[in-house]
Amino acid sequence: MPDPTRRSERSRHAILTAAHELVGEVGYRKLTIEAIAARAGVGKQTIYRWWPSKGAVVLDAMLATVSDPADLALPDTGDVDADLRGVVHAIVAELADPTLSGTSRALMIEIQEDPGLAESMVERILGPNLAAIADRLRAAQDAGQLRRDLDLSVAVEMIVGPLYHRWLLRTAPLTPAYADTVTDLALRALAPDRLAPHGEDRLE
Amino acid sequence: MPDPTRRSERSRHAILTAAHELVGEVGYRKLTIEAIAARAGVGKQTIYRWWPSKGAVVLDAMLATVSDPADLALPDTGDVDADLRGVVHAIVAELADPTLSGTSRALMIEIQEDPGLAESMVERILGPNLAAIADRLRAAQDAGQLRRDLDLSVAVEMIVGPLYHRWLLRTAPLTPAYADTVTDLALRALAPDRLAPHGEDRLE
CATH class of the missing domain: 1.10.357.10 (Tetracycline Repressor, domain 2)
Incomplete structure (x- = not known):
């Protein structure tokens, strides 16, 4: 049986990685939730369930790269x-x-x-x-x-x-x-x- | 006969005033060329003929308030x-x-x-x-x-x-x-x- 927690963690990680890559590639203004979802292989709704805005996803993407x-x-x-x-x-x-x-x-x-x-x-x-x-x-x-x-x-x-x-x-x-x-x-x-x-x- | 130069000047002034007021009222992100055009009483195309972007209009709006x-x-x-x-x-x-x-x-x-x-x-x-x-x-x-x-x-x-x-x-x-x-x-x-x-x- 698949473990839903692990699957969530994988999705979350994929979303943050996609957001981090895309903001570097296309710039913040052209970045869309759709593009993040597509690259992360998740639905848009998955992103909106966890984050209120594009800025909030990018902030978490940045925090994920920050060390302890x-x-x-x-x-x-x-x-x-x-x-x-x-x-x-x-x-x-x-x-x-x-x-x-x-x-x-x-x-x-x-x-x-x-x-x-x-x-x-x-x-x-x-x-x-x-x-x-x-x-x-x-x-x-x-x-x-x-x-x-x-x-x-x-x-x-x-x-x-x-x-x-x-x-x-x-x-x-x-x-x-x-x-x-x-x-x-x-x-x-x-x-x-x-x-x-x-x-x-x-x-x- | 109407003077086209004076009319242009009037439009330009109306556009810059509208841009300046609107950016203070709704914030830059929600500001649209359409809204500036509507408040200034000109067509969108008039704005695009003189300015390449929303930022360029706002910069000129700001300069218009700057003194000598x-x-x-x-x-x-x-x-x-x-x-x-x-x-x-x-x-x-x-x-x-x-x-x-x-x-x-x-x-x-x-x-x-x-x-x-x-x-x-x-x-x-x-x-x-x-x-x-x-x-x-x-x-x-x-x-x-x-x-x-x-x-x-x-x-x-x-x-x-x-x-x-x-x-x-x-x-x-x-x-x-x-x-x-x-x-x-x-x-x-x-x-x-x-x-x-x-x-x-x-x-x-």
């Missing part, structure tokens, strides 16, 4: 500059990859007009990624390498904001050299005041 | 901190306005999958706005208030990037307080090294 949240942690070599440079270069590489960036652009589009999807994307993808960077900054703070009075959620967006700005608004190509300059400037903003005695921040 | 490029210039009160704060607060206010932000989100969506439109948006809207900020930073550099070795195009994105990141990725509400913290950090990044003698940057 524990793997998001940045290395802590003691050198916050080097550790941050690793993560910004990884972001640049990811956004240069046609399939990954196709899916990311697709979700960016979708969350502009679907605040519910935006919330779920922030909670499940963006938030954990930004929190991993904030954790590394907190460790650097504890080591006296960064100012103590930082709002870390803002500090993280000082690093990744200029990267996404360039990529999303297409002001210029997003290059590793740009990411390095952004990291240099951000670290200068986050560094303790060099005139301060005993590593304490100077009161201004 | 000369008006983009930031004030120069001699206080770069205050002058930048004026512009970041204006950006926050603009992105909080439902109609303006509806149009901006619409164009953000469209440029994700239409690099030609992106190029024209960068050239006609974004570029002049960023250049106006860069000009103010250059004056501050000349006044010795900012480091001399800055890439001003990156410096500008250190200020506006974190604002658009929060707004586009919906990581948290875009507030004036956030814009102030971003401005504080960016100015700290761009400031000359305080240990440097004679106002020169210290070599590192």
